[in-house]
Amino acid sequence: MMRLGYILVRAKYALSVPRIQAVAIETSSVCNRKCSWCPNGRYTRESGVLSEDLFRLVIEQLKDYGFRGNLTFNLYNEPLCDERLPRLVRLSRAALPGAFLYLNTKAALINNMYM
Numbered sequence: 001m002m003r004l005g006y007i008l009v010r011a012k013y014a015l016s017v018p019r020i021q022a023v024a025i026e027t028s029s030v031c032n033r034k035c036s037w038c039p040n041g042r043y044t045r046e047s048g049v050l051s052e053d054l055f056r057l058v059i060e061q062l063k064d065y066g067f068r069g070n071l072t073f074n075l076y077n078e079p080l081c082d083e084r085l086p087r088l089v090r091l092s093r094a095a096l097p098g099a100f101l102y103l104n105t106k107a108a109l110i111n112n113m114y115m
């Protein structure tokens with residue numbers, strides 16, 4: 001049986017450690033624009049995609065953590081350029097029912113893939 005002092009110390013620690021509230025997973029580094037205000041417009045970097053195994057590992061870790069914050073699938077990229085996106089979103093929703101999932105997108109590709 002746990003002692004009350006131990007429980008209070010654990011509770012105080014749990015309350016003092018901030019919960020992760022937002023996560024951005026850049027599933028691909030591809031963007032079809034070069035806006036002047038964005039690093040994509042100023043710098044070049046290799047285009048590539050995050051491996052799905054690594055994506056799944058991050059989502060599983062967030063699930064184990066009990067993540068209930070905001071999860072987005074982009075950073076300095078256009079998320080709709082990644083054709084895996086619908087699958088990755090479904091996978092994330094199933095694993096993280098309490099999280100808020102969202103995208104920042106220009107929506108220029110939305111007719112091609114998502115309608």
Ligand code: SF4
Binds near residue numbers: 033038040041
């Ligand atoms: S990520 Fe967004 S802001 Fe940056 S270049 Fe692409 S469209 Fe423009």
